[in-house]
Amino acid sequence: MTTARDLATVTARQQIRWGYVVALGLAFTVGLNVWVLHAELYTGAANIAGGNPPVPVLLALTLLLPARRWLKLTDAELVVFYLFACFALLPTTYGGVRAFFPTLTAPFYYTAPDNRLKEFGALLPDWWLPKDTAIVRGFFEGMDGRVPWGEWLPALVRWTFFFVALWAIGFGAATLLAPLWLVHERLNFPLAQLPLQMVQGVEGRSFFAVRLVWCGIVVGMLPTTLMGLCSFFREVRRFWNLAPYLTDRPFHALQPLMIFPLVEGIGFGYLVPQEVLLSVWVFYCVLKLLALVGVGIFGWEAPTVMSIGDSFPFPHAQSVGGYLTMAVLLLWRGIRQRAWHAQPLPTALLLAGSLIATVWMVVSGMAAPMAVAYWLMLTLFVVTYARIRAEVGMPYSWVYPYGAPRDVLHYTFGITGLLQMGGVRSLVLLSGLFWVARHFYLNLNGAYAADAVKLAAETLLPLNAVTLLSFAGMMAGLWAAFVSHLTAYYRRGANFLEGAPGTADYRTYVAAQDYRLLSNLLNKPTPPDKWRIGFTVYGALATFALAHLRRWVPTFPLHPLGFPLAYAYSHHCPYWFPTLLVWAIKGLILRYGGMRLHRRLVPLFLGIALGHFLMTGVIWGGIMYPALRHKLPFPLRIVFE
Secondary structure, three states, rough: OOOOHHHHHHHHHHHHOOOHHHHHHHHHHHHHHHHHHHHOOOOOOOOOOOOOOOOOOOOOOHHHOOOOOHHHHHHHHHHHHHHHHHHHHHHHHOOEEEEEHHHHHHHHHOOOOOOHHHHHHHOOOOOOOOHHHHHHHHHHOOOOOOOOHHHHHHHHHHHHHHHHHHHHHHHHHHHHHHHHHHOOOOOHHHHHHHHHHHHHHHEEHHHHHHHHHHHHHHHHHHHHHHHHHHHHOOOOOOEEOOOHHHHOOOHHHHOOOOOOOOOOHHHHHHHOHHHHHHHHHHHHHHHHHHHHHHHHOOOOOOOOOOOOOOOOOOHHHHHHHHHHHHHHHHHHHHHOOOOHHHHHHHHHHHHHHHHHHHHHHHHOOOOOHHHHHHHHHHHHHHHHHHHHHHHOOOOOOOOOOOOOOHHHHHHHHHHHHHHHHHHHHHHHHHHOOOOHHHOHHHHHHHHHHHHHHHHHHHHOOHHHHHHHHHHHHHHHHHHHHHEEEHHHHOOOOOHHHHHOOOOOOOHHHHHHHHHHHHHHHHOOOOOOOOOHHHHHHHOOOOHHHHHHHHOOOOOOOOOOHHHHHOOHHHHHHOOOHHHHHHHHHHHHHHHHHHHHHHHHOHHHHHHHHHHHHHHHHHHHHHHHHHHOOOOOOOOOOOOOO
């Protein structure tokens, strides 16, 4: 028997002009890369391809909405454009190819008598990159825009398979489990709500016809507007640093302690469950209390040797334990619900991507056990990251312990154990692929895939078509990013990328520093780190206990995802204050206005997030600051977390 929903689904599929919408997406991709090239890569004046959801995609959607009648775009077609644009944007972000290229070239350029980088460069496979000295020097110092495409193209074609594998792992893992989260657990997918309401409207009215939306946009624009105006007269900082007030013992152990008034955290934080908001700032306070007692009073400190660089009580290690435990629990639940039977395509994608990535590492020369271990860590992390996106919707990219999927191997086995497992070559290759663990390309693939499940369900899009769409967007964005970034490297040089004064951009610094760290570790191999192993186990047990407490006592106020989130950014967590603030605001609204007032104010807070993104990422960051940066006595560059 055919239901009304079935008929609506068929009608929606027939109405979508896939080629037309993809053409709009391709035009967006080209325009985005031209914009990023001039306003971000050349000058460092903006963080255009940032934000969660991504600012340029929200801008494009905002511009398409008034023209939708003229372009005859349906709700489903606007969502198709949004999804294509999200996956096309990912390689262009500073966690995409901008993090990938320096890990290939850094060992050759930063060779010095006091390090082993020359040896490391020789151990990288010849088919990874062109190793010609002039080509590498031109990458860092510029070659008047003459990109040696003949040497780079074969390597980029080969690397495309690895990027496809990362997409398949992230997209496959998220779309395998997210339908269960949507149907059985009825998760809210908070970050999908803004594009959804922009497309579908609010209570039968156009999104931009709602007064509360415009009130929110004005409120969201105010902080950056005021900071921008003040930057004409004095230096403006985006945060308040409390360290100068915490210099005496034992309070010095509370450093670093900073307050970031992140406006996007207020806007989207309104959609985050109260227990998660409470958990994040409470656990961060627990972290500082442990540091005060352990370091400030008892002086418990361990040497910092890992790239994560955190100290007692090792928040990154605790977050690792939480991330891994949540992933295992989520996968076990998926196995019990036989997720692979309901979602054969995501299962195939996950398996194929895992096989390609692992074989790639082994063929490159990495020992098979190390390759499998690294793949496993990356996959488990993306599962938890996708769950955070679906249930919590924190509007930040760095909500995972950055670098930890690789560093957990360092401190669990020790450099001595890894040398026995795979030798120096395997460790060098692990550093050559460190960008996958350190930056967010893989994790955001999973996050956008989770959003895609929600958006597809709301607009009756077939998930198989969405899969093909995301693949097309990723491929278009990847090659557009290859072209724009190599153009920037060989015109300005990595040493001057993003306006750097000859010292290279931050991603290049991270890559070079990681190779130097490996050089030091090989000169003095370290055993397994019992401190970090212990706190990883503690984080795992704490998260496991919280998860079961939530099952046994549904009203328990703390959430298991709040634990790894609070510690993901180590001691520097920038979002503890926004979560505290929005928790208090939302609590007052619920207490005195109930759920009715809470629902009525959703457009206001979505408007706050949108206004902040448009003012910070587009008007100030993408237009005004690039034009005025050399005229401003106190430049103000704002980067999305």
